[in-house]
Amino acid sequence: MSNDLPAGVERRTYDGRERLATQGEPVYGEPTDSDGWRAWDAGRSKLGAMLELDMDTGLDGGETVLYLGAASGTTVSHVADFAGPTYAVEFAPRPVRDLVGVAEDRDNLFPLLKDARDPSSYAHVVEADVDCLVMDVATRGQATVAIRNKQFLADDGRLLMAVKARSEDVTAEPDDVFDDVVSDLEAEYEILETAQLDRFHADHLGIVAQPK
Ligand SMILES: C[S@@+](CC[C@H](N)C(=O)[O-])C[C@H]1O[C@@H](n2cnc3c(N)ncnc32)[C@H](O)[C@@H]1O
Structure with a gap:
């Protein structure tokens, strides 16, 4: 059985291929429809x-989201298209310049030039009890970042995390890195699902979890 996509995310056909799509201003040269949907x-x-891999993200659409590792806004722009208030943390100034441009077209997207390892630096801005914490920070200590930011997540909220093996250790076997990250996360999170993202992203693990 396939999991439902969140409201505001559809499968549409672009160039003869079915792809995910959201409705909003284009950001990165992605194919768009005449009715404002973009691949x-x-x-x-x-x-x-x-x-795409049919993981059960628990997203329904309209959630409050804290997104860590927003870069120039490729993914978070789609999130803001279907979610509610979306706080986007990124610590590199250059991509944040682009992210600010993406937010100009989206009233619910709030870029924060902050370090995700230091949540106290944005705790005064991010509202309490967000429904969803999305993490895509290519940094060492990804489990630690998830644990430090758990304070923002509602008790029944979800952590949706992509672990990049090479950011933890370039020489280790990715599976060993994933085991270590999952084991560290288990101190504070119940792991609901994991899946290798290799079909789209080499040596990345997708994790769905909820706070313990
Ligand atoms: C793989 S990229 C993110 C791509 C983005 N999530 C997307 O899909 O459009 C990882 C990003 O995490 C950022 N990053 C790494 N460590 C961070 C930290 N401690 N705080 C905030 N951002 C961080 C990097 O600067 C980089 O832009």
Whole structure:
């Protein structure tokens, strides 16, 4: 049985191929329809890959989202198309310049030039009890970042996380890295589902979890 896509995410055909799509202003040269829907490229988005792989993200549409590792806004632009208030944390100034441009077309997208390892630096801005914490930070200590940011997540909220093996250890076997990250996360999160994202992103693991 396939999991439902969130409201505001559809499968549409572009160039003869069915793809995920959201409705909003184009951001990265993606194919668009005349009625304002635009293709969501799972090859450029770990969350897109998790939805394409039919992971049960628990997203219904309209959620409050804290997104860590927003870069220039490729994925978070799609999230803001179907979600509610969307707080986008990124610590590199250059991509944040583009992210601010993406937010100009989206009233519900709030870019934050902050370090996700230091949640106290944005705790005064992000509302409490967000429904969803999305993480795509290519950094060492990805489980630690998820644990530090758990404070923002509602008790019944979801963590949707993409782990990049090479960011933890370039020499280790990805499966060993994934085991370690999952084991560290289990101190604070119940793991609901994991899936390798290799069809779209080499050496990445998708994780769906909820706070313990
Ligand atoms: C793989 S890219 C994110 C791509 C983006 N999520 C997307 O799908 O459009 C990872 C990003 O995490 C950012 N990052 C790494 N460590 C971070 C930290 N401690 N705080 C905030 N951002 C961080 C990097 O600067 C980079 O832009």
